[in-house]
Amino acid sequence: MLNPESPVPLYHQLADILLEKIRSGEYPAGARIQSEHDLAQTYGIGRPTARQATDLLVRKNILVRKRGAGTFVMDQRKEVDLFSLGGTISSFREKGIMLQTSIVHGIQLADISEDMENPFSGGKAYFLSRLGRVSENPVLIEDIFFHPTLFTGIERFDLEGRSLSQVVAEKFYLKPVRGNQNFRIGFLAGDRAGLLNVSKKTPILVVKRFLHFSQIENGIYAEIYCRTDQFVFSQTIGGM
Numbered sequence: 001m002l003n004p005e006s007p008v009p010l011y012h013q014l015a016d017i018l019l020e021k022i023r024s025g026e027y028p029a030g031a032r033i034q035s036e037h038d039l040a041q042t043y044g045i046g047r048p049t050a051r052q053a054t055d056l057l058v059r060k061n062i063l064v065r066k067r068g069a070g071t072f073v074m075d076q077r078k079e080v081d082l083f084s085l086g087g088t089i090s091s092f093r094e095k096g097i098m099l100q101t102s103i104v105h106g107i108q109l110a111d112i113s114e115d116m117e118n119p120f121s122g123g124k125a126y127f128l129s130r131l132g133r134v135s136e137n138p139v140l141i142e143d144i145f146f147h148p149t150l151f152t153g154i155e156r157f158d159l160e161g162r163s164l165s166q167v168v169a170e171k172f173y174l175k176p177v178r179g180n181q182n183f184r185i186g187f188l189a190g191d192r193a194g195l196l197n198v199s200k201k202t203p204i205l206v207v208k209r210f211l212h213f214s215q216i217e218n219g220i221y222a223e224i225y226c227r228t229d230q231f232v233f234s235q236t237i238g239g240m
Helices: 010-024 036-043 047-059 089-094 164-172 190-196
Strands: 063-066 070-073 100-111 124-134 137-146 178-186 204-212 220-226
Touching: 010 036, 010 047, 010 164, 036 047, 047 063, 137 190
Parallel strands: none
Antiparallel strands: 063 070, 100 124, 124 137, 137 220, 178 204, 204 220
C-alpha cells in the first residue's frame, strides 16, 4: 500500500507498484490495468494522483492508453543497456550468457579524489564498485559514480545483481539522452588484479564512460576494467 509519510510522492509510489505488477507478470503485455477511478478507490487516493502515476508509465512507454478501451501494458522491446558494456548484465543475457555481479564496494556518498577525467573530482558522488563473473570466472570490474543531487537516496535500493539502467529508470524515472566514452589499454595491481585474477603485467581494456541526462551533464561516470581473454567486448549505445 501507499505510505503518505514517505518523502516519495504518492503518485511515484503507485507507479512503482504498477511497475512491479508488470515486471512480475501480474499485468502481462497487452493486459488492461485498473481504471484511474478503480486505482483511486483501491489505494485511497484522488483520481488526479492516479492519473499522474499512469501518465509517468505512459511517458516511459510501459503503458498505452486506447481511447474508449482503457490503459494497457505495452509489449517491451529489447534495448541495449546504456549502463553496460557489450558484456554487462543485459548485453550478456541478450547473447544467452549469464553474468553474475557482486558488490565490491557498497554504494555510498563519498569524497572523490583528484582525477582530471572524473567529472566529480574533488567533490562528492555516490560510488559503487562491482565485479562481474561468467561461470564463476571474473571478467570485469565496474566503478560507477552517480551525481550526488540527481540520485539522492540511491543508497536505499538493493543494487546486488541488478541492471543499473533499470534501477535508474524505475526508481528515478531518468534515462540518459546521450553519452560518450573512450577506450585504452591499462594494467591493474594489488586487490584489483586479484579480483580479476590477472597479474600486474596483464593488459586490461579500460573504458571510461560519461552519461548525460536532460537535467544535467555527466550525471553518471563509469570506469570499467575488462579482461579480454574470454570475450571480445563491443558497445552499441542507443540513439548515438
